Amino acid sequence: MNTPLKILHTESSLGWGGQELRILTESLGMMKRGLDLRLLTPREATIFQEAQKRGLPVEAVPIARKNLPGLITLRERIQTLQPDVIITHSSTDSWLTALATRFLANRPALIRLRHISAPVPVNPANRWLYGTASLQVVTTGEGIRERLIRINHIPADQVHSIPTGIDLARFSPGDRQAARVTLGLPAEIPIIGIVATLRSWKGHHDLIDAFARLNHPRALLVIVGDGPREEFLKQRIAALGLSPERVRMTGRQENVPLWLRALDLFVLPSLANEGVPQALIQAMATALPIVSTPIGGIPEMIESGVSGVLVTPGDVPALSAAMGSVLENPSGGRALGMAALEVARARCSTETMLDRMEGVIQEALRRRDRRR
Template sequence: MKILHTEASAGWGGQELRILAEMQGLRERGHTLELAAPASARIHREAAALGFTVHDVPIARKNLRGVLALRRLLRSRDFDVVNTHSSTDSWLAALANALSPRRVPLVRTRHISAPVPRNPATRWLYNRAAAAIVTTGEKLREELREGNGFRDVTIRSVPTGIDPERFHPADAAAARAELGLPALFTVGIVATLRSWKGHRYLIDAVGQLRAQGQDLQLLIVGDGPQREALEAQVAAAGWSEVVRFAGHDPRPERWLRAMDLFVLPSYANEGVPQALMQAMMSGLPCITTSIGAIGEVARDGETALVVPTQDTQALAAAIARLQQDTGLRQRLGQAARAFALAHCTLAAMCDAMEEVFSSARAQPR
């Protein structure tokens, strides 16, 4: 198949990483993958660096220029399927497709759990303009079907797939030595530095434990709009020696291997977070919340510990529990990797997306 992905967002996080991973996985299976995105978007540069054909289109905002540009692209390239990812490019692609003499099946992927408007225009976009909808979690799928009433279109949950050879259990002490980190019990997070990822609660929780005499450090991997505020929080509390900001690294597995414990205290907008699945595939014991579709993979006491959102005390208690209980850490880590291997591999994601695209292409136009 010849598949066009569209992405309007200039951001960089799990959504963009999933798009590129999916494109690479399907390219290896013989499909042709191209991307339409503004030249200013980071995914535009990253996809080009991976050798994909990338089209510079003015789709960062909803406007007629974007519709016409996508219409020209669809008419000129003979795509079998278009896969849209953010709200803006989904609207522009749908309108461009509706105005084209030859319509291309449109698959809309919903990566996050933010509410979808309930109005006639949105019902048209999801129920009529889309040949299929993909969500990153079952809870998101059910909300679209039951909450929004989108029942005239196939909706399928396809969790983000992780490469088990790239993300695997490792000797944390050896990994810390390789990265030049202190030989301390290491709590870590890999996430874009956005407010709703909950970094500030994790910083406070680790600070409380340090004040109580617990010997541990915090590793924050990622970059984003909240970095300055989080660094100021750490500096004001005097915790700079035990909180390290590693920044963004295209090889997050290096840092995951250095962790004893992974924490993701998100309180909004999640589907099934890619970083959480990477940590689980790496065999790390995890602490997280049940926001969005996280509960589908993080089952309290089985594959992770689940705490209330925005609750520093509960977060600190869970960290202390796992720091003190080596057996529980091992059991949760092993169960997390077993779950990820059974449900969330890169191969499984590519299998599912191939089925979605093939089915969409076969629909009458």
């Protein structure tokens, strides 16, 4: 019987969002396919507890910062675990892993997964990290891939765009009124929603400002998620005189599909850093009309006027007008939602993501073997 392939993920980020969810989804999916998976991350990282809850083997290592203790510990664990492949996710763990494995005799194949669209600085150090130390690079959007090839000069056959996959059985159209009853939401009013970590670049503040301008006095805005901007957003809501009957901040929610099914319109007014946001794909799979911005990989999923509406980032009047236009044309909104659903089903299943990632893993192993 063949020994299962050993895959090690590293994640230095302490936060929680689409990046961390992808790591868990991908890892658990690969475990079901018979691979040996493990995650190394700081004990204080949210993903540490979430991995434990989901049954993913996880170990605590001090890699939240680039320092010598973290480097030494990481090197020791890699030598002990002897993984075939290491997949890195954030800057800190990617650098520490590349350095920790640099002079190992039985060096694992490194894969760098780039989740966000922020440009990678062009310098010799990043050229080494992405082009030499990492045998394969995976991005969450085609635009990120193209920039790494064109600007950072990473060989095209070494970089792959693989959008995050979602469980299309879990995220699917459903009974809107039943969802509202379950969640205690009003039955007969327009409900606009966003599901995203409360970070500055997600554009929550623009959404709140646009909602305040909206000519729908009975509409409700639902903000699902938590994060560092929570107090700022609460202050903004209060300053605009929006009551709890108009804007509801729910905090982080486990049953995201139910919240999405309760909505009439999903809005993600991102300003920067996006790959292909998971929440966007989830909303598409729920057949929701979507208003968003052409940031990162979003326009790869949403064709404006066909499968959603895209507005200029930071343009609050345009955002408000787009939201109002969708709400005032329910049949047009349904058409946008059905077109988005078809895109999600065709391109964004978990199985598609896993199939493509397995191909990248096998190519990384072939390149490692050729280097030995």
